[in-house]
Each structure stands twice: as structure tokens, then as C-alpha cells.
Amino acid sequence: MQNGIELTFGYCRAFVAVPDSMRIKLPEVILSTQRQALRVTFLHSIRVLIIFSFLWLNCGNLYAADKIVADFGGLGAFQSTSWVAKDLKIFDKYGLDVDLVMITGGARSVAALLGGSTQFATGSATTPLLASARSSEIVIIAAAYNHFPFSFVSRPEIKSPKELRGKKLAILNFGGSHDLAYQLAFREWGLKRQEVNIIPLGDQPTRLAALLAGTVDATIVSMPHLMMAVKAGYRVLGDMGEMRVNFSQSTAYLRRSYLRDNRDIAKRFVRAYSEAAYVLRTDRQRSLTVMAKRLRIENQEILNATYEDAARRFTFPPRVNMAGMKDTLDFFGEKNAELKGRRPEEFVDETLLDELEKEGFFKSLAKH
Numbered sequence: 001m002q003n004g005i006e007l008t009f010g011y012c013r014a015f016v017a018v019p020d021s022m023r024i025k026l027p028e029v030i031l032s033t034q035r036q037a038l039r040v041t042f043l044h045s046i047r048v049l050i051i052f053s054f055l056w057l058n059c060g061n062l063y064a065a066d067k068i069v070a071d072f073g074g075l076g077a078f079q080s081t082s083w084v085a086k087d088l089k090i091f092d093k094y095g096l097d098v099d100l101v102m103i104t105g106g107a108r109s110v111a112a113l114l115g116g117s118t119q120f121a122t123g124s125a126t127t128p129l130l131a132s133a134r135s136s137e138i139v140i141i142a143a144a145y146n147h148f149p150f151s152f153v154s155r156p157e158i159k160s161p162k163e164l165r166g167k168k169l170a171i172l173n174f175g176g177s178h179d180l181a182y183q184l185a186f187r188e189w190g191l192k193r194q195e196v197n198i199i200p201l202g203d204q205p206t207r208l209a210a211l212l213a214g215t216v217d218a219t220i221v222s223m224p225h226l227m228m229a230v231k232a233g234y235r236v237l238g239d240m241g242e243m244r245v246n247f248s249q250s251t252a253y254l255r256r257s258y259l260r261d262n263r264d265i266a267k268r269f270v271r272a273y274s275e276a277a278y279v280l281r282t283d284r285q286r287s288l289t290v291m292a293k294r295l296r297i298e299n300q301e302i303l304n305a306t307y308e309d310a311a312r313r314f315t316f317p318p319r320v321n322m323a324g325m326k327d328t329l330d331f332f333g334e335k336n337a338e339l340k341g342r343r344p345e346e347f348v349d350e351t352l353l354d355e356l357e358k359e360g361f362f363k364s365l366a367k368h
Contacts, residue, residue: 070120077310085276124177145250146321148240154218167217246324
């Protein structure tokens with residue numbers, strides 16, 4: 001074969017012959033180096049292919065996360081699960097692009113869910129139970145906080161719960177966990193509902209401001225607003241965390257039809273929700289960073305006390321406290337025929353948690 005060089009100019013090609021006397025022979029060391037470079041490049045390409053294949057199989061589509069909208073109910077430390085999952089990019093880790101919005105009050109949360117404005121909701125078990133009993137398709141799939149986080153605080157001159165008679169008590173709204181909380185507390189304290197003026201005022205900052213301004217005589221709060229009230233000289237009348245009743249205060253719920261049609265997305269949501277609960281129990285520094293941002297706390301003493309109060313009560317794995325569900329159903333069943341005699345299992349679907357348990361997901365988090 002004749003040796004030469006092929007030259008290309010646009011669409012024209014020309015072959016220029018090169019005599020043997022002008023040919024340059026590359027030293028063997030250069031050829032060996034080239035072969036070694038090609039071998040290294042090939043092996044590197046194989047490694048990159050393996051890594052991307054692993055990520056694809058374990059993390060889903062790397063370039064197009066599933067967009068969903070999820071809510072949280074207010075500004076209390078017990079509501080931190082969804083904040084941690086969002087702010088620490090745990091949702092992203094599981095291929096979810098989550099728009100996290102605050103919707104105060106269980107009735108509004110359920111309405112947004114049923115109307116399709118949100119796909120996931122996080123809040124107390126009260127409203128989902130009532131909605132589900134009225135033939136709605138709401139179902140609870142997990143619970144990261146299975147305790148009442150509330151305390152009753154009042155003006156200093158009110159020295160016992162019985163002195164609330166004839167006074168104004170501010171709550172979030174009717175029909176939610178506050179409604180259940182004060183009625184259960186009144187039962188233990190020997191108070192009747194009609195003896196206290198109950199006023200729905202909205203979220204914690206609003207209620208605390210009303211107490212400080214003297215507009216109301218008492219309110220229900222959780223950390224960090226509880227500590228703020230105590231530092232301002234207000235009295236703690238009762239801590240519901242120390243009462244006999246059980247309750248699922250922070251749950252994750254959705255529509256049954258969405259769970260059926262989007263089970264993979266729902267499972268990834270529960271993965272992220274579970275990991276966030278684990279972080280809150282075990283990773284103080286990262287949890288504090290999120291709480292400081294979301295609760296806008298600069299006082300380190302209040303921030304530390306808020307975390308310490310909440311962290312020990314988060315549930316991992318985030319299973320629903322069925323005893324608490326039964327207490328809630330029994331209480332509402334006394335006045336609501338739709339809930340009388342109903343079982344907790346009718347309102348809870350833990351099959352996603354069961355799958356994750358079987359797959360060893362929760363144990364894998366504990367090993368890290």
C-alpha cells in the first residue's frame with residue numbers, strides 16, 4: 001500500500017504520496033505511552049459507566065425529579081420533619097422536587113389535598129380521621145411525632161387550670177388537634193367546655209402576641225413559643241406531653257387514589273420523611289440549623305431547649321401510634337356516630353413502611 005497523507009478542503013480531498021525516505025518512525029516508547037493512555041482512558045470510561053448505571057438504578061431519573069406539593073401546618077418544632085427533608089435536600093436525594101407550603105389548620109389542609117392543590121400533607125391525625133370517616137379518601141401513611149407537644153400558658157395571676165373558668169383561651173382553630181387537646185385537658189381538670197370562652201386565633205406567633213397584649217387570658221403553645229412565654233413571666237398551667245392520653249400529632253397523609261396511582265412517588269416521599277425523622281433524633285447540629293432558619297430563632301438558649309424538647313419525641317421508624325389513634329377515635333366517637341366503634345386500621349395504611357422495613361431501609365440509616 002502506498003504511504004501518504006490525505007488532505008481535505010471542504011468537499012475536495014487529495015492524496016499526497018510520501019516517499020519512504022521522508023517517513024517518520026515513532027520511537028517504541030512513544031507508541032507504548034500512547035497505548036497505555038488509551039488503556040487508562042478505556043478503564044476510566046468503564047468506571048464512569050458503572051457509576052452512572054448505579055445512580056440510575058438507585059436514584060431514578062437524575063435529570064427530572066418528580067414535582068409535588070406538600071404542606072406543613074405551622075411553626076412548631078414538632079413540625080420539623082418536612083423542613084429537614086426539604087432544607088437538607090433529602091427530598092432531592094430520592095428524586096423529588098418538593099414545593100413546601102404552610103397551610104394552617106387541618107380543615108384547610110384536607111381541602112387542599114382533596115382539591116388537588118397538594119399531593120401530600122403533614123399534620124395532626126384529627127382532621128384526616130374525621131374526613132375519612134365521612135367517606136373521603138384520605139389515608140394516613142406515617143407519623144413522625146406521636147405525642148401532644150402542647151402546653152397551656154396563662155397570665156401570671158391565673159394559678160391553676162380551674163381558674164380558667166370565665167376566661168378567654170386562644171386556640172389554633174376548631175376541628176383540629178387544639179380542639180381535641182383542650183377538651184381532653186378539661187376532662188382531666190374537671191372543667192366543662194361551656195365554662196371557658198374558646199377563641200380560634202390562628203398560628204402560634206399570633207396567639208402568643210394576643211396573650212402578651214392581654215387580649216386573651218391563656219393559650220396553647222409548643223416550643224419555642226412556650227419558652228418565650230415563660231421567659232416573659234407567663235405561667236405554665238399544664239404540659240399535655242405528661243398527660244395520660246396518646247395522640248399522633250404529626251402525621252403524613254394523602255389521597256388513597258394518589259397512593260394507588262403514584263405508589264413509587266409515595267414510597268420515595270416516605271423514605272425522605274423517615275430519614276428526616278432519623279436526622280432529627282440523631283443529628284443535633286444539622287437539625288438546629290434547620291430549626292433556627294425556619295423558626296427564626298437567634299437566641300441559642302431557646303434554640304437548644306426547643307431541639308432538646310422535640311428531638312426525644314420524634315418517632316423512628318415513623319409508624320403511627322395505634323393506641324393514640326384509638327384514644328382519638330374513642331373520644332370523638334362519644335359525640336360523632338361516624339366514628340363510634342371504628343378501628344384505627346381503617347384510617348391508616350402502613351404498607352409503604354412495611355416494604356421499607358422488609359428491604360432493610362431503616363437499619364441502613366442507623367448504620368450511617
